[in-house]
Structure formats: C-alpha cells, structure tokens
Amino acid sequence: MNIDRLKEFVSVSTDAQDFQKYGKDWSMNFSADPSAIVFPENQADVVKIVEWANETKTALVPSGGRTGLSSAATASNKEVVVSFEKMNKIIAFDETDQMVRVEPGVITEDLHKFVEEKGYFFPIDLAAKGSCHIGGNVATNAGGLRVLRYGMMRNWVSGLTVVTGAGQVLHLNKSLVKNATGFDLKNLFVGSEGTLGFITEVELKVARPPEETTVLVLGLEKMGHVIDVYRHFKNNTELSACEVFSEFALQKVTEMHDLQRPFESEAPFYLLLEVEHPTGDYSEVLAPLFEHCFEKGWIHDGVISQSPQQAQNLWNLREFVSESLSPMSPYRNDVSVRTPNIPAFTEEIEQAYRKEYPDFGVAWFGHIGDGNLHIDILKPEGMDKAEFIKKCKASDQTLFSVVAKYDGSISAEHGVGLLKKDYLHYSRSAAEIEIMKGIKKVFDPKGILNPGKIFSAP
Ligand SMILES: Cc1cc2nc3c(=O)[nH]c(=O)nc-3n(C[C@H](O)[C@H](O)[C@H](O)COP(=O)(O)OP(=O)(O)OC[C@H]3O[C@@H](n4cnc5c(N)ncnc54)[C@H](O)[C@@H]3O)c2cc1C
Structure with a gap:
C-alpha cells in the first residue's frame, strides 16, 4: 500500500496513538488496527482518496465523531480511516426555506447552537450530541430523544452530496420539497453506515422552537403500565418525548453524578414525559392526567417540573444513563x-x-x-x-x-x-439482504467502502 502517495494531497497520520483514537468507536468491541488516518479538507480531497483506494484496492472506513455503538466506524483490518473532523464548516443558512447547509464534520451540538442563535431549532437530540457529527448522524439515521414528536434524522435531511465508492460526486435532491423524478437515492444514503459513499455535504431542514415544555417523571411498578400512561398522555397532550429507565439504571446515574433521585420512593421503572404547551403554567392540564394514572394504579409516585432548571435535572437522569454505564x-x-x-x-x-x-x-x-x-x-x-x-x-x-x-x-x-x-x-429477510448487497455493488463496485459492515462481502 502506497501511503506516501496519499501524503502528496491529504494530511495523513500513522501515529500509534491516533490509530487507537480514530480506529474505533464507542462500542470498543473490536480492536483498532488501521494502516493510516487521513484528514480530507474538502470534497476534492475525498474524491482523490477514493480514486487512490480503487487503484490500490485499499479499504476505507468513514469516521465521524466515533460515538457509534455498533462498531461501524471501526478499522480492525488495516483499513485507512477517513476522518471528517476537518470538514466542519457551516456553509449557509436559508431563512426562506428554513434550511442549513453544512459539511459533515459539524458537531451536532454546534449546529443546535447555530440554529438557536438564528431563532430556530434542530430537533435531532441525543446524549452524544457534544461529540457526534452531522455526517455520522446521517450515516446512522440517528434517532434520540425527540423522535416521537419530530422523527428520525431522515426527516430532516433535504439534500445530500456524496462521493460514491466509484468516485462519482452525486448531488441528491438539492433540497427540493417536491421532486418526483424517479428513485429517491438520498434516502438510500441515510442509514447506510458508510457502505455506499462518503457524505461530503448535508442540507438540513430546521424547525420553529417549541413554545414551552414541562417534564414529568413517574414511578411505575411494571413495564407493562408504561404503555397505559403513554397512551393517556399522548391522547391528551402534545408529547415531545417519552423515555423510560429502570431503578438499576437510575442507581448507576446517581452513583456517577451529583444528581438527586426524582422523588424519595423507589420504583422498578421510571417514565419521563416531556409535554409541549403554550407558554405559561400548564399544571391545570397535567395534574388531572397525573391523578388519573395514579387512580388506575399505573403509577405510584411522580414529579412535575416547576422550572426549566428542574426540567433539565430530570432530563439528566435519563440522558446520563448510557454514559454512566460505559465505564462498566x-x-x-x-x-x-x-x-x-x-x-x-x-x-x-x-x-x-x-x-x-x-x-x-x-x-x-x-x-x-x-x-x-x-x-x-x-x-x-x-x-x-x-x-x-x-x-x-x-x-x-x-x-x-x-x-x-x-x-x-x-x-x-x-x-x-x-x-x-x-x-x-x-429483522430482514434473505431477499432483502440480497437486494442490499446488490445496491452496495452498484455504488461501490470494488467493495472499498467500509467492507464487512452491515453484512459480509456481497
Ligand atoms: C452516550 C451515547 C448516547 C447515544 N444516544 C443515541 C441516541 O439516543 N440515538 C441514536 O440514534 N444514537 C445514539 N448514540 C449512537 C451515536 O451517537 C449515533 O449513532 C451517532 O449518529 C453517530 O455519529 P458519529 O458522528 O459519532 O458517527 P461515527 O460513530 O463516527 O460513525 C457512525 C457511522 O457513520 C459512518 N460515517 C461517519 N461519517 C460519515 C460520512 N461523512 N460519510 C459516510 N459515512 C460516515 C461511519 O463509517 C459509521 O458507519 C449514542 C452514543 C453514545 C455514546
């Protein structure tokens, strides 16, 4: 493999520490063993990297914020890791279309802050937001905490530019609201885990911010009752989140963080509900719903946030679960x-x-x-x-x-x-898996892109 040729046009690291840092994601299930890490600065660099990989038959692993939990951004077989951390610019904001155009290496939380400063809201929100990239969110079709109200990442992608495994640059959908011109290739790339192409630019819709939210945490005896409570609140309020965590998970969070339990009594399960509502005190609507659940025996204790700070503290009990368990x-x-x-x-x-x-x-x-x-x-x-x-x-x-x-x-x-x-x-039939393998061959004929991820070689 001729790494020196790569060095002629892109920044390359062969440092052992970088191999450990960039060679795996959060899941840590496979060891990192890449042969180099490259840091493209623009789309032209990405095209040249793909051409080089096709010529030298080298496998490439796209790498975002490496917060993935399925070892999809892992290089264990001497692949070259392509890190997008230098392609991190917010390129343009369009208030008429309520749309933002970004490079893939923009950190999700940075995008949140940017659109908030413009008076808007980007609803894909996950506990890894301080590290994960927009490109990684697209490649995994990220979900997170507000899918119930706003849907998955796919719903917010209005256009994509990609470099396929064959080195073609495709501008997919170009942010059109209506576009009935054949197959929706953009959506094939959302959730493709870096197996079809590199995402080099993303156009995203943004939303109006929610008016106000109130958070409830309720204690439940049985997981079965979660759905009773969920149905009751969903039918009577605008629910923007419905999250669950067990007492065991809560204990790990409170051991690791300086956080109070939601209330004194213990319950096997806790349900966190976030309700969106017009500005002002909403307790007159929430209290009877809460009481109904109590009378039905679905919940045996609970708390309703009285301030944004208390709401955030309650959210932290849920958001910190994954991170609190990770050291174990x-x-x-x-x-x-x-x-x-x-x-x-x-x-x-x-x-x-x-x-x-x-x-x-x-x-x-x-x-x-x-x-x-x-x-x-x-x-x-x-x-x-x-x-x-x-x-x-x-x-x-x-x-x-x-x-x-x-x-x-x-x-x-x-x-x-x-x-x-x-x-x-x-989860997928043999016929579906065969079709997916066929699609990979179309976009990546030589199989250089993230080989062995999702399924073994076609
Ligand atoms: C504490 C914690 C909480 C989490 N919570 C959630 C959650 O609530 N919901 C959720 O959906 N996920 C969650 N995750 C998982 C993870 O954060 C998401 O999958 C996230 O979208 C990954 O983004 P990333 O930038 O870190 O991608 P990476 O881990 O770097 O990569 C993920 C995949 O995307 C590919 N990829 C990255 N960049 C590109 C690119 N530019 N072009 C093509 N392919 C690319 C990689 O090859 C890989 O296949 C959580 C993770 C942690 C650690």
Missing part, C-alpha cells in the same frame, strides 16, 4: 417493537433473563414512545470476561427470537455495523 463496559442491545407490543415483549424478555441469566445486572432504558428499548447487561462480579461475552451472545439468541416473534428490529437506531451483522436475518 456493558453488553449493549438496542431493539424495537411496535408500542402496543411493549408490555408482552418486555414481560417475555424479563422472564427469560430471570430464568436463564439470573446473575446478569440488566439496565433497561430507552425511547419507549418509539417502541425502542436499550438493554445493557453488566458483567456479574467475579465472572471471567470471556465467559460473560459467551453468555451474552447466547442470551442474544433468546432476545432476538422474541424480537422476531413481535416483528421488531434488532437495531432500532444504533445501526448494524460489525456488532449486529450476524443477527441481521432476525
């Missing part, structure tokens, strides 16, 4: 089913874990209003790491069989990457 290297799952199936689905999973893996510490949390549950398993004290992974993989078969039984997804929002590719068949 949890075995993560991110599954979804339709919301009406949540009670039966969770009951089956809970029973299976209790029976087959009673020593597992299981932290349940997630975007329950979207039918999306994160299930993080912590290694029991004294158990050997290899033994733990073996048991977790065995438990995956149980989990994914139940997911398949309920027509769910083995990866709701984290993607497939390397981590879940062996389980793809639980």
